[in-house]
Amino acid sequence: MSELRVRQQEAKAPSSWLLGMLREPYIQLLASQVLTGGVAFTANILMVRSLTPTHRGEVALMLQVVYLATQVLLLGTERSFVASYHNVAPGPAVRAYARLLAVPGLLFLGGAVIYALVAPQRLSPGPVIIGMLAWYALIEAAGLATRSIAIAAGRVGDFLLCRVIEAVLLLAMLIGLYVTGAAHPETWFLAYLVAGAAPTLVYVVIWLRLPPAPDATPIVPGQNRLVRREGLALFPAALSNMAMLRVDRLVIPALASTAALGLYASVATMTELLAWPIRAYADSRLGRWRASHREGTLQATRIVMAAAVYVVIVVPLVAGGLYLLIEPVFGHHYAPAKAIVLPLVVAAGLYAISRVSLGLLIAKGHGGLVSAAEIAGFVVSFAAYVLLIPKIGILGAAYGSLLGYGACLIFALVATRVVKE
Numbered sequence: 001m002s003e004l005r006v007r008q009q010e011a012k013a014p015s016s017w018l019l020g021m022l023r024e025p026y027i028q029l030l031a032s033q034v035l036t037g038g039v040a041f042t043a044n045i046l047m048v049r050s051l052t053p054t055h056r057g058e059v060a061l062m063l064q065v066v067y068l069a070t071q072v073l074l075l076g077t078e079r080s081f082v083a084s085y086h087n088v089a090p091g092p093a094v095r096a097y098a099r100l101l102a103v104p105g106l107l108f109l110g111g112a113v114i115y116a117l118v119a120p121q122r123l124s125p126g127p128v129i130i131g132m133l134a135w136y137a138l139i140e141a142a143g144l145a146t147r148s149i150a151i152a153a154g155r156v157g158d159f160l161l162c163r164v165i166e167a168v169l170l171l172a173m174l175i176g177l178y179v180t181g182a183a184h185p186e187t188w189f190l191a192y193l194v195a196g197a198a199p200t201l202v203y204v205v206i207w208l209r210l211p212p213a214p215d216a217t218p219i220v221p222g223q224n225r226l227v228r229r230e231g232l233a234l235f236p237a238a239l240s241n242m243a244m245l246r247v248d249r250l251v252i253p254a255l256a257s258t259a260a261l262g263l264y265a266s267v268a269t270m271t272e273l274l275a276w277p278i279r280a281y282a283d284s285r286l287g288r289w290r291a292s293h294r295e296g297t298l299q300a301t302r303i304v305m306a307a308a309v310y311v312v313i314v315v316p317l318v319a320g321g322l323y324l325l326i327e328p329v330f331g332h333h334y335a336p337a338k339a340i341v342l343p344l345v346v347a348a349g350l351y352a353i354s355r356v357s358l359g360l361l362i363a364k365g366h367g368g369l370v371s372a373a374e375i376a377g378f379v380v381s382f383a384a385y386v387l388l389i390p391k392i393g394i395l396g397a398a399y400g401s402l403l404g405y406g407a408c409l410i411f412a413l414v415a416t417r418v419v420k421e
Contacts, residue, residue: 377408
């Protein structure tokens, strides 16, 4: 009988281990990013099959404007919130983050209204587009805030389910647009807005109604000021990082064309997925790394080397697969995009390693160095875009990303080695 029990326990052990891994916040964050990446991949295919490169570029341009505006709304608080609020109840966490977003949100909406009223016609896409951009920026900011709240409150499973609902809604609407032959960029953009708003609002309401757990850490007066202060130190990093990631989509239409942006975005949207697992890992471990640093047990070199091994293994697979699939999946009109696959995949690998290095700097309390690294990467990439895009088009944008991400990584690695406390 005892031997039978041992065998039963051994049979249950793998399933118990698997269930434990599925409950791990890092795995759940990674799953949400993989899901988002899968949706982005599908959406990209649907759009390139339905829209001309020019119209695909216009959708990409609107999305990049929103992503940059989101960072202005958050003011660097998405990581400082996770570091400062640990094991808090979801309801108080939602209210705390709402206070952080209230003033920036109102100022942002007011600025959008003023711009719609006074901007010259040649510089304005129209009040409807401006309104859509403004509201989607607020929705995206709220979505990133719920991610930080979920990590801090231990509700990452809720966040994952929210992203699943958003993905289902978005795919359903995009497939509907594809089937009906919708050809207006703003229609496709509106699908992103609606899909992002509905589940985020639902989960915010649910979290506000949840009773706090008995062992939840109470929020003390003045804690938000500390979050804001550290967030402002990280804000240049957040803004520079987003600019480094997105400014290429803004520069290409100005220095080349929206058609060139359509070609570029079709590849860049895919290569960015390579860095998401590493970024999810770094975000989920931020609090743990800070605690390990205070205890003197943080093994920064080993963590960075593990990220490097991942990149070395994945980069060749992603580059080869994407190069072979561009024409069969996207169509022959996108064949010129094959030239930028390799530099963009390598750039994404460098970016992934930099996320770990910068996360270690945050854990050590050096937000200023994080901002300096991100700013250095942005300056290098922007200078390269301006110099190279007029000469070699989207290949110049790809090399600019490679140089910028490389500069950011070098700065982060040097700073991580130099900083000992």
